[in-house]
Structures are given as structure tokens and as C-alpha cells.
Amino acid sequence: MADGQAKLKQDLKSLEKFYEASMVLSGVGDAMGYKNGEWEFNFIGLNIHKELEQLGGIGNLKIKLNDWKISDDTVLHLATADALIAKGDKNDDEALFSEIAFKYKRAVARDMAGRAPGATTTSSCSQLLPDRPNGYRIPFNNRGGGCGAAMRSMCIGLRYPDVDNEICLNKLIKISIESGRMTHHHPTGFLGSLASALFVALAIKKVPLKKWGSFLIDILDKAMLYVKETGYFVNENIQAWDYFKTSWEKYLDIRGIASGDGEPKFPENYGVEERDQFYKSLAFRHWAGSSGHDAPMIAYDALLASGDDWEKLCKHGMLHGGDCDSTGVIAGACFGALYGYKGVPSCNYKYVEYHSQLQKAGKKLLDLASKDNYV
Numbered sequence: 127m128a129d130g131q132a133k134l135k136q137d138l139k140s141l142e143k144f145y146e147a148s149m150v151l152s153g154v155g156d157a158m159g160y161k162n163g164e165w166e167f168n169f170i171g172l173n174i175h176k177e178l179e180q181l182g183g184i185g186n187l188k189i190k191l192n193d194w195k196i197s198d199d200t201v202l203h204l205a206t207a208d209a210l211i212a213k214g215d216k217n218d219d220e221a222l223f224s225e226i227a228f229k230y231k232r233a234v235a236r237d238m239a240g241r242a243p244g245a246t247t248t249s250s251c252s253q254l255l256p257d258r259p260n261g262y263r264i265p266f267n268n269r270g271g272g273c274g275a276a277m278r279s280m281c282i283g284l285r286y287p288d289v290d291n292e293i294c295l296n297k298l299i300k301i302s303i304e305s306g307r308m309t310h311h312h313p314t315g316f317l318g319s320l321a322s323a324l325f326v327a328l329a330i331k332k333v334p335l336k337k338w339g340s341f342l343i344d345i346l347d348k349a350m351l352y353v354k355e356t357g358y359f360v361n362e363n364i365q366a367w368d369y370f371k372t373s374w375e376k377y378l379d380i381r382g383i384a385s386g387d388g389e390p391k392f393p394e395n396y397g398v399e400e401r402d403q404f405y406k407s408l409a410f411r412h413w414a415g416s417s418g419h420d421a422p423m424i425a426y427d428a429l430l431a432s433g434d435d436w437e438k439l440c441k442h443g444m445l446h447g448g449d450c451d452s453t454g455v456i457a458g459a460c461f462g463a464l465y466g467y468k469g470v471p472s473c474n475y476k477y478v479e480y481h482s483q484l485q486k487a488g489k490k491l492l493d494l495a496s497k498d499n500y501v
Contacts, residue, residue, distance in 0.1 A: 155443070171399065185473075187471075206230075272315055275310040285301075325456070335426075339378045373423070383430075401442060425457035435469065
């Protein structure tokens, strides 16, 4: 018995670094891609990479205030994590959803100065009434397909990582959808939340990267069933459902991993300009990474191309033309969950804004997951 307990403690200790790194590197990916708004709103990747060279490359970037402020992405990701920590052990979904809504509303009111919050997120949070029954729900929104839900849900995968456990997987699906449609009540938006949460869960479980996309496609029927069971704007969601799914199926076909088998195929020449062109082709209205389907898709593409090479991940997933803080926050979270801090220069992460809060959130999420035997 003593040996078993010692092994459990050792296993949890080894997992702790991946949980911490997932939260901390999500903040790094956000801050790096945002660069105080200079890079998030730069649509020409070559210009970003030229600036990177002038700054001495990835290995010389000291990600800290005031030059590298985190954006609204990390503030709201922490809000999701804080709500999971506060209510995630009570087995009371309604209380959890109300807490998430409260945390989002408070974060938008208190901590958005200089962080470029999205208009959809800001407007939707003003509609949330967390102290009332079902006050965490807002109406369907035809313009709610942005990436604001996808960029803040990665920690749900840390809380519910056991994708082979039906109860755990159903929790991940339910919470990512409900938290997502608190601001982005459109399948393209809230299914992005599901994708980001799922990918971090798969990273923690060390599922091979090439299988992640097909796993996402496989659980979309479960997501649809949940939406139908809630009875909330069902017809509107069904009518808007296919764009997310068909976009992902098309991407997986391009990479040759629709079945989850084989190795991903990349063009022989896949430089900065080629990536910008490809990312734009995935995007809605050519703003790469700004929608719920393509923010996790670009992060996934960067992970597939980079493996455990942190510098390459940054160049692919955080430094491209378009909404690169939103792709960066997802890519960083997944990298940390897969590889910890492997190959990451300490100057990139030790001083990132809210480092302590991110680190502590990772530890607490692991504690909750372990109590439920999900890790």
C-alpha cells in the first residue's frame, strides 16, 4: 500500500510540470502573439519575422511587462480556470456555469485596459446575469463565430483530461459548450471552445498529435446531442452546424490525417509567406485565426509541423499574419501539456504577466482532476 501511494505521488508530481507549463505557456503564446497589439493586428507575417530578427530571435525574447502584456485571452482563460477551481468539485453544473459567467463578467469589467477585448465578448458579457436562473445563457448570435470562446477553454481539458472515460468526456463537452456560448452562441464559436479543451486533454493523455483532428470529428455527434438535449435555440444551431465540421474535414484531408493514421503531409516549401497564404485560406473573411474553427486549427497545424521544437512552434503558431495571440494561446497550452518546458528559454516564460496565477491554477486543476481519478 505504501509503495502504491508513493508511486501515485510520484506520478502526480511528474504530471504537475505539464499542468503548470500548459497554463504558463498559454500566457506566453498570448503575450508573444499579441505584443501589445502590434503583432495581433499585423496581417503580414514577414514583417513580424523581420521584427523578431531585430529583437534577437525567440531565444532572446524576455516576455514580461511592459513590452509583452497579456491580452484578453489569458485574462479570460484564467477566469475559466478560477471558476473550475471554485466550483469544479461540487458536481453542480448550474452552479459552475453561473460561476463561469460571473468570472467572465467581472474580468471584462475590471481587467481589460490595454488588452484589446473582442466586441462580441464584451457585448455578450453585458447580457450575462449570473445571479439569476439560466442567467449564463444568451440568445443565438449569427455573428458569434469568432475565436473568443476557443481562446479561453484550454484549462477545461486540464480539469477533465480522461477522454476514455465517458463521464469525464461528457463533462468536457458540456462545460466547453456552455462556457463557449456564454459569449459566442454559434457552433463555429462554441465548437472552437470544445476543440481547444479537447486538444489539451489529448495532450495530457499523450495521444499522438495525428489523431487529434479525427477525434474531434468523432465527438461532434456527442456535442450535437448535448445541444439538442438542452432545448436552447436548437434549430438555429443545427442550421449553422456544418461550417465547423466541413472546415475541419477539409483541413484534415489536406494534411492526409482524416483517419488519424499516417503522418501529416506538408508542402516542401512552407515558409512564412506560404503559411500566411494557407492560414488565410482556412479563415473566415481571410483573418487567420480569428474564428472558432481556425484558431485551434492553426494551433494544431503549428503543433503538427513543429513537434517538440518550441522555437518552430512560436514561428508557426504565434507569429503569423492575423489573430496570432489567439492561435498562440492555444498552441502554447497544448505544447506545455505535451512537453512541459522542454526547449523553452527561461526568459520566455519566467516573467510573463500573471505567471504566479497561471502556475497556481495549473496545480489546483491537477488536484481536482486527480481527486476524480481522471489522471
